[in-house]
Amino acid sequence: MFEKNAHTAVPIHPLMARRWSGRAYDPDRPVAREDLLAMLEAARWAPSCYGDQPWRFIVWDRIADEPAWWRAFSCLAEGNRSWAGAAPVLLLATADTLFSHNGKPNRWAAYDTGAASMSLVLQATALGIMAHQMGGFDAARLREEFSIPEQVEPMAMITLGYQLSLQEMDEAQRERETAPRQRRPLGENFFEGEWGRPVRIR
Numbered sequence: 552m553f554e555k556n557a558h559t560a561v562p563i564h565p566l567m568a569r570r571w572s573g574r575a576y577d578p579d580r581p582v583a584r585e586d587l588l589a590m591l592e593a594a595r596w597a598p599s600c601y602g603d604q605p606w607r608f609i610v611w612d613r614i615a616d617e618p619a620w621w622r623a624f625s626c627l628a629e630g631n632r633s634w635a636g637a638a639p640v641l642l643l644a645t646a647d648t649l650f651s652h653n654g655k656p657n658r659w660a661a662y663d664t665g666a667a668s669m670s671l672v673l674q675a676t677a678l679g680i681m682a683h684q685m686g687g688f689d690a691a692r693l694r695e696e697f698s699i700p701e702q703v704e705p706m707a708m709i710t711l712g713y714q715l716s717l718q719e720m721d722e723a724q725r726e727r728e729t730a731p732r733q734r735r736p737l738g739e740n741f742f743e744g745e746w747g748r749p750v751r752i753r
Contacts, residue, residue: 553714553717555569555571555573557571557732557734560736560752561752566673566676566677569676570673570676571732572681572682572683572684573681573714574634574683574724574727575634575637575724575727576635576637576681576710576712576713576715577637577712577714577715577716577719578636578637578639580639580712580713581612581613581639582612582639582680582711582712582713586680587610587612587640589674589678590671590674590675590678590680590711591608591671592674593670593671593673594608595667596670597667598666599659599663599667600657600659600662600663601650601652604663604667605646605647605651605659605663606646606647606664606667607645607646607647608643608645609643609645609697610642611640611642612639613639613640613641614639622697623693623697623708624636624641626688626689626692626693627687627688627689628687628689630687631685631687631688635683635685637712637715638710638711638712639712640710640712641708641709641710641711642708642709642710643693643697643705643708643709644664644667644668644684644705644706644707644709645664645699645703645704645706646661646663646664646703646704646706647703648660648703649702661704661706664706668684668709671709675711679713680712680713681710681711681712681713682711684707684708684709685707685708685709685710686707688705690704690705693705717729737749737752738750738752
C-alpha cells in the first residue's frame with residue numbers, strides 16, 4: 552500500500568497518520584487467514600461500556616466462501632459495488648442494542664462498535680492491508696439474507712484487501728486514490744471549556 556500520510560496539525564502516531572480509506576483493491580491477492588484473525592482479535596480487545604462488547608462482525612471471504620461473499624456484496628449500494636467487487640473480504644459491523652448482562656437498552660452499543668471497528672482498521676493498516684468502511688448498504692436485506700436478530704443493528708460494511716499497484720490502476724482510479732486527504736481544521740470539531748470555543752493549538 553503506497554503511503555498517503557495525513558498532514559496533521561500536530562504530530563500523531565505514524566500508524567494513525569497512515570490509515571486511509573482506499574478503493575482500488577488487487578482482486579488477485581487474498582487476505583491470509585492469520586491476518587484476518589489478527590484484525591478480528593484487535594477488534595475483540597476494544598473498550599466497551601461495562602465490558603459488554605456489543606459488537607458482532609460477520610465475515611465474508613471470497614476465497615473461502617464465494618457464494619456467501621456475493622450475497623453480501625449484492626447488499627451494497629450501487630456506488631459501492633462499482634469498486635468493492637475487487638476486495639477479497641467483506642465485513643459487516645453490527646451492534647447488539649441490548650446489554651447481555653441485564654437485557655436493557657445499551658445506548659453506547661453503536662459507540663463501542665465504532666471503537667472495535669477502528670481497532671480492526673488500525674490493525675489492518677499495521678499489516679499493510681487496506682480497509683474501507685461504508686454506510687451505503689441495504690440493512691434490511693442483510694438482516695433477511697443472513698438472519699440477523701432484530702435487536703442487532705447493522706452499522707457499517709468494511710472492505711479488506713491489498714491495494715492495487717499504481718501501475719495497474721486506470722486513470723480514474725489513480726486520480727481518486729492519489730487525491731489529497733482533507734479534514735476540517737481542529738478547532739471546528741474540538742472545543743475547549745464550552746461549546747463552540749475552538750481548542751487552542753498554540
